[in-house]
Amino acid sequence: MKNDLLKKIVNFIKVERRLFLVAIFLVMVFLINQSLYANHKKTTESCAGGKCLIVPPEKPQLTKDNAYYFVDDLFKNQSAGYYRLTFQEKSDQAEKIILKLNTYTEKENKIDELSFESSDKFKKQELFFFLPEGFDSLLFQKENSSATGNIFIKEIGITKLNVTSQDELALMKKTVLGETDSNTVEISQSNSDDRYPWLREKKIILGQVFQAKEPVISAVAFKIDINKNLNPGSRQYSLSLREVKYDEKKVSLVGAVIADAVFSVGSIEKYRQVDGTFLFPLYGILEKDKYYLISLDNSKVEVSNQNYLEFRGSKNNNSYPNGSAVMKKQKELYAIDGDLYFKIYGANLLEEEGAKILNGAKIESLGKGLGKYSYATKGKFVDLLDLATASAGTEFSEGDKIIYAPAKDDASFGYVVNTLYPINKLNFYATQNKAGWKKVKVSYSFDQNNWIDLASSEKSETAINTVDNLAENNADSEVATTDSEVATNDFLSEAIVQETVQVFDAEIIPTKEVKTIYFKISYDPNDASKGKLFALKNLKITADLNMK
Amino acid sequence: MLKTIIKKISLKICLEAILFLVSFAMGFYFQWEIANFIFFVIFIFLLLHPISSRIVASGAIIFLIATAILLMAKQNNLAEITAIWAYYCMIFTATLAFHELRLEKEDAIIPED
Numbered sequence: 110m111k112n113d114l115l116k117k118i119v120n121f122i123k124v125e126r127r128l129f130l131v132a133i134f135l136v137m138v139f140l141i142n143q144s145l146y147a148n149h150k151k152t153t154e155s156c157a158g159g160k161c162l163i164v165p166p167e168k169p170q171l172t173k174d175n176a177y178y179f180v181d182d183l184f185k186n187q188s189a190g191y192y193r194l195t196f197q198e199k200s201d202q203a204e205k206i207i208l209k210l211n212t213y214t215e216k217e218n219k220i221d222e223l224s225f226e227s228s229d230k231f232k233k234q235e236l237f238f239f240l241p242e243g244f245d246s247l248l249f250q251k252e253n254s255s256a257t258g259n260i261f262i263k264e265i266g267i268t269k270l271n272v273t274s275q276d277e278l279a280l281m282k283k284t285v286l287g288e289t290d291s292n293t294v295e296i297s298q299s300n301s302d303d304r305y306p307w308l309r310e311k312k313i314i315l316g317q318v319f320q321a322k323e324p325v326i327s328a329v330a331f332k333i334d335i336n337k338n339l340n341p342g343s344r345q346y347s348l349s350l351r352e353v354k355y356d357e358k359k360v361s362l363v364g365a366v367i368a369d370a371v372f373s374v375g376s377i378e379k380y381r382q383v384d385g386t387f388l389f390p391l392y393g394i395l396e397k398d399k400y401y402l403i404s405l406d407n408s409k410v411e412v413s414n415q416n417y418l419e420f421r422g423s424k425n426n427n428s429y430p431n432g433s434a435v436m437k438k439q440k441e442l443y444a445i446d447g448d449l450y451f452k453i454y455g456a457n458l459l460e461e462e463g464a465k466i467l468n469g470a471k472i473e474s475l476g477k478g479l480g481k482y483s484y485a486t487k488g489k490f491v492d493l494l495d496l497a498t499a500s501a502g503t504e505f506s507e508g509d510k511i512i513y514a515p516a517k518d519d520a521s522f523g524y525v526v527n528t529l530y531p532i533n534k535l536n537f538y539a540t541q542n543k544a545g546w547k548k549v550k551v552s553y554s555f556d557q558n559n560w561i562d563l564a565s566s567e568k569s570e571t572a573i574n575t576v577d578n579l580a581e582n583n584a585d586s587e588v589a590t591t592d593s594e595v596a597t598n599d600f601l602s603e604a605i606v607q608e609t610v611q612v613f614d615a616e617i618i619p620t621k622e623v624k625t626i627y628f629k630i631s632y633d634p635n636d637a638s639k640g641k642l643f644a645l646k647n648l649k650i651t652a653d654l655n656m657k
Numbered sequence: 658m659l660k661t662i663i664k665k666i667s668l669k670i671c672l673e674a675i676l677f678l679v680s681f682a683m684g685f686y687f688q689w690e691i692a693n694f695i696f697f698v699i700f701i702f703l704l705l706h707p708i709s710s711r712i713v714a715s716g717a718i719i720f721l722i723a724t725a726i727l728l729m730a731k732q733n734n735l736a737e738i739t740a741i742w743a744y745y746c747m748i749f750t751a752t753l754a755f756h757e758l759r760l761e762k763e764d765a766i767i768p769e770d
Contacts, residue, residue: 121668126671131704135679142687373706413688 110563132608143350151335153301153421157385163236163378170261171206177256179211180265182248189242191272193473195235195284196265200225202258206251208236210244218244222252225260237270237282272476282474287466287484289494290457291327296320296431300423301332301450307436309336309417309434314437316404317422317449318355321395325370326350327456327494329403329638330388331449332421333377341374341416347406348372350393353399353435360435360442362402365501367393374416389452392493392505400434403451422449456494464527464625472529472654480654482528482535486512486647498629506644509542513644514632516547520643521631528624528652534568535617535626535652537563540570544608548633549643555623565611603655613645673705693739696745703749710753717746 122129151161159166174300195209210218211249220238224243248260272278296319307313323401329348330632336530349369354361368391372380395401398449405418422434426446433444458465466472486492488510499522503514514520528534541549552560617626628650632643680701684694703713721741727736 125669125672127705128669128676131676131701134700134704135683137677139683142683411690416702 110344123563131169143546148592149337149415151337153332153334153385155385156381157383159383161378161385162383163381165236167261170262171204171251171260172260173257173259176251176256178249178262180249181266181589182318183238183247183265184210185245187240187267187269189240191237191270191278192240193235193237193268193270193284193475194220194247194265195268195471195473196389197231197287198225199228199231199261200258201227201229202256203227204251204256204258204260206249206260209248209250210238210240211246212244213246216243217248227258231261231263233284233286236638237278237281238556244250246345253385256500268473268475270476271479277476281476282480283462284474285466285472286459287468287470288459289327289457289468289491291454291491291494293455293457294452295323295326295455296429296451296453298429298448298451300425300428300448301421301422303447303448304334305361305420305422305434306417307438307448309403309412309414310438311412312408312438314404314406314408314435314440314442315420315449316359316402316435317429317451318353318400318432318435318444318496319403319451319453321399321432323455324395324397325456325494326391326393326395326453328388328390328423328454329540330382330386330452331453332386334419334421335374335377336415336417336419337374338415338534342411343373343375343530344410345371345373346377346410346418347408347570348389348391349406350391351402351404353400353402354498355402355432355444357433359442360402360433360444362442367395367401367501368504373516374410374418377418386450386452390490390505392456392490392496392499392503393500394496400432403453404435404437405499419440420449422451423447426518429471440519458494461511461527464529465497465525466527467524470526470650473549474656478657480530480656482526482530482532482650482652484526484651485649495524496522509644511542511646513542513546513642514540516632516641516643519631521629523627523629524650526626526628526650526652528626528654530654530656531624531638532617532626533648533653533655535619537613537615537617537628537650538650539613539645540568541565541611544610545638545640547640547643548636549613549645550631550633551615551645552629552631554619554629555619555621555625557627560629563613563615565613567609568612569607569609571605571607627640674703676705692742696742700745700749700752703753707753707756710750710757711744713753714750717743717750720746 129303161521164563178390206223206225207221208223210220211461218241221236223234223236226232247265270278270281272281282340286427298317305315305460307315347369348371351365351369352363353365354363368392370389377387380386380389405420406499407417422428424448429448434447434449435442436445458468460466467484470482472480472482474480486495488506492512493499493503493505500514500518500520503512503521503522514522537551537553539551549565551565553563554560630643630645677698678699684697689697699759723739724736724743727733727739
């Protein structure tokens with residue numbers, strides 16, 4: 110009897126083995142899915158201490174293992190004479206450094222000895238020296254080669270001086286180097302005990318209303334926990350800044366998006382800070398005391414209970430008294446309990462004699478009453494912070510490394526160039542970003558009332574045309590988002606083409622004593638091309654100054 | 658009447674029903690998207706009741722053509738979805754083709770007297 114039953118079972122398995130194969134398949138699918146979804150939560154706390162950083166931290170030039178740092182060919186093809194050396198340094202311990210001129214034949218000539226103090230911020234250094242014939246490199250050497258300090262050195266530059274004697278050298282004026290302080294937190298709410306998991310639902314906008322205290326926002330920091338499976342997708346969240354009308358529980362949007370940034374769950378880690386929070390660069394010009402909303406929109410992302418971003422914050426309504434956490438669901442925007450954890454960063458340009466100096470701009474004396482002003486965009490987000498004026502939608506493109514703005518209405522952005530000394534002659538150089546974009550109009554003024562257009566010429570240049578086959582079909586698709594996203598998310602086809610772009614290479618010679626020039630970059634309204642954006646690239650402003 | 662129905666329900670049908678129920682439960686448990694869930698259930702069905710691989714392959718071709726058309730129409734999001742469906746159909750086709758190959762081999766064996 111038992112044998113019969115056993116035989117029946119064995120026979121059934123043999124005949125219906127497909128059923129059992131499917132059962133095994135289901136078990137495997139279950140186990141694989143369990144492992145995909147389990148333990149893939151990254152919290153701010155688990156990433157604190159730089160554990161999740163994907164951008165490697167900068168390495169020091171001088172360490173306890175390396176007491177020498179050579180800057181090769183710095184003086185190559187430079188004639189003998191008096192020079193200025195400028196650089197920036199940062200050291201984690203007080204250290205003494207010897208600066209030497211050097212050659213490949215290891216001939217050395219000591220320039221100076223410098224003491225570096227312990228600091229977590231870079232400090233400017235400037236020194237003058239005589240360069241004899243026969244040297245081509247510069248050597249930074251630790252006085253004590255066994256000292257354990259880590260020293261960072263960057264932005265090394267030399268300028269030949271119009272000086273022939275030590276007496277004239279003593280009369281040299283200190284170089285002014287423009288810099289931007291974008292590390293100051295203007296507004297913040299630092300309680301993060303509670304969680305805001307609403308972004309796991311589809312088509313949700315979640316953000317924070319704040320009241321502006323400063324005229325510029327340069328970045329915003331949030332605490333965000335990431336819930337993701339092994340394939341979170343490449344669809345992008347959109348972080349945007351907009352003006353709102355806010356009155357306790359009532360919130361309504363005003364005007365267009367001032368600034369935005371997009372990122373996927375895969376690319377969000379590039380914004381991670383050492384403390385585990387995220388710092389998103391977001392530039393916008395604000396009006397003091399007005400209310401603004403910074404919000405994250407998940408409409409384009411396939412969210413689920415295993416794949417979503419979770420804001421941290423406080424459910425206590427008094428944690429930030431001048432705003433509230435806000436949610437938009439099904440077209441309705443409303444304030445919700447509490448406030449998100451957030452930090453709003455401003456941007457302050459260095460001020461000298463009451464005038465703001467553009468970031469990286471150098472005002473240096475050359476001797477005999479002559480001086481030089483030089484400024485160039487760096488192709489980094491910080492370029493945005495140099496703008497004195499900017500219409501809504503003016504943004505920085507990580508892919509193209511330019512500042513761009515949509516060509517509509519009276520869109521423009523502008524610079525105020527302060528040279529501190531009277532300008533003898535100023536040169537403005539820049540080129541149109543791409544041939545297909547709207548033509549650019551550059552105007553300058555000495556008083557902001559009378560504007561004079563700068564003439565442009567055209568030149569042919571080789572360009573790699575990238576056809577973004579999967580980019581969104583909107584105005585922004587003209588701009589590459591980020592290098593990595595373009596490379597990984599979309600199918601690209603490239604073609605090398607010759608295209609004609611505008612070139613601005615103009616000299617401005619003031620007829621009266623002028624220390625400030627205003628530049629306005631806008632688009633040519635007479636350009637009938639279909640371009641929706643305008644931008645300049647390779648902007649360089651140089652000026653000869655009268656320093657007598 | 659009830660007894661007749663119960664008699665007709667074989668063990669095989671019961672097991673198949675259980676497998677489908679488990680598939681549904683997994684779909685809900687892991688919150689799969691509805692399209693992915695439907696394709697998963699179809700796959701389970703095809704494993705239990707294989708059909709000609711040509712039918713499924715034609716589905717893959719239709720989705721591939723749809724992908725190309727949608728890309729030309731700049732409907733990138735829809736194109737991405739149909740490309741994924743085409744990929745699913747190709748997996749089904751490969752599985753069914755493997756099964757057909759096995760059947761052909763079994764048929765080719767001449768039984769001994």
